[in-house]
Amino acid sequence: MIQEIIGYLGGIFIMISFVPQVIKSYKTRSVADLSLWMIIATLIGTIFWIIYGYFIKSSPVLVMNIIFGIIVLYQLFLKIKYEK
Amino acid sequence: MIQEIIGYLGGIFIMISFVPQVIKSYKTRSVADLSLWMIIATLIGTIFWIIYGYFIKSSPVLVMNIIFGIIVLYQLFLKIKYEK
Numbered sequence: 001m002i003q004e005i006i007g008y009l010g011g012i013f014i015m016i017s018f019v020p021q022v023i024k025s026y027k028t029r030s031v032a033d034l035s036l037w038m039i040i041a042t043l044i045g046t047i048f049w050i051i052y053g054y055f056i057k058s059s060p061v062l063v064m065n066i067i068f069g070i071i072v073l074y075q076l077f078l079k080i081k082y083e084k
Numbered sequence: 085m086i087q088e089i090i091g092y093l094g095g096i097f098i099m100i101s102f103v104p105q106v107i108k109s110y111k112t113r114s115v116a117d118l119s120l121w122m123i124i125a126t127l128i129g130t131i132f133w134i135i136y137g138y139f140i141k142s143s144p145v146l147v148m149n150i151i152f153g154i155i156v157l158y159q160l161f162l163k164i165k166y167e168k
Binding site: 002003007010012014015016018020023024030033036038041042044046047049051 | 090091094095096097098099101102103104105107109112114115116117118119120121122125126129130131132133135136139140
């Protein structure tokens with residue numbers, strides 16, 4: 001039980017991690033210091049985990065990664081949009 | 085078997101995602117566009133997953149998150165070091 005909570009907590013922190021980044025990029029319109037490959041690698045990893053979550057029929061893995069994926073995808077959009 | 089490979093691939097991509105970011109920050113010495121809270125939230129999530137991996141006795145979860153955690157910790161160091 002406690003280990004599951006710890007696992008979920010880890011997932012929640014990773015899931016929301018890009019939220020402050022998206023807000024910052026959106027507000028400042030400055031994304032030069034962000035690595036495009038960091039965003040792309042994160043997105044690819046997330047896509048693999050969505051497929052994995054579907055295969056193992058794990059709703060938490062699936063849901064958390066879909067939400068995380070959408071946030072990271074929006075970060076990618078901001079990176080491309082505001083890149084000089 | 086195939087689902088495990090997909091799970092591992094996801095983990096590997098996430099694990100290496102911060103490598104290009106660390107290289108970029110190290111080279112440019114510019115970290116203003118990076119969200120400190122993104123790095124901290126990622127680090128906290130990773131610490132939870134290291135504990136989780138230890139609890140469930142999963143070597144892949146443990147090893148991948150320790151490696152990822154070290155990279156993210158170095159990114160945090162670069163963020164603090166080069167922050168104006």
